[in-house]
Amino acid sequence: MMPSDDDRRAHAAAASPYHDPYGADPYRAEPYRHDPYHADPYRAELAVRTRPAAAGAVVCALAGDLDIETLAPAADTLTALVAQRPGAVVIDLAGVGFCDSSGLNLLLRTRLAAGEEGVELHLAAVPPTVMRVLELTGTRAVFSIHPSAEEALAV
Structure with a gap:
């Protein structure tokens, strides 16, 4: 058999x-x-650091790859920050080397959640690799993008 x-x-x-x-x-x-x-x-890890800024704003700096394998810490941090309803949340992307569709999805979900909570959301220091993703998907227009976190906070 x-x-x-x-x-x-x-x-x-x-x-x-x-x-x-x-x-x-x-x-x-x-x-x-x-x-x-x-x-x-x-495999690059994703470091997530937050710091308070003027006028009740918060800066969340990401460094590493923003992809499905490294996304959880950033998602948890951004969800918690938006829930606290600060004056603004600035996501500093200067240290991000790669962003896949799940990273883009996180940025879009955070934008929607911030809008529902009445929190301004800004992207700062967007590197060329991430900017390319935003441009190819047509989502660049839905974000407030600034050259640096400091300039985003000045708005």
Whole structure:
């Protein structure tokens, strides 16, 4: 009696319970461990820093890649900031090297949430890679964009 396809898949899963997102041999003896010696050198983290500014405004500076894998800290921070209803929220993008569709979605959702709360939202120091995404998607026009956080705060 020949094993079914389901039996073969079950056997393969039992032989290798480790899922390696980097495409290495799924049957290797050791699982992938996230440590400095096995870290993905191409994956950039996202740093999120906030600081109060004049007139009750808040600056949220992002540095790193703004993508689906690194998005959570920025989403949590921006949601909390808008909920506090400051005078304005300035998202400083000077340190962002990459932005995918989920990063764009976060910016758009934050803009909508800020509008609903009556909070002004500004983008500052938008790098060329992010500006290109905004231009290609036609969303540049919906944001208040400034060359620097300081200039955004002066508005």
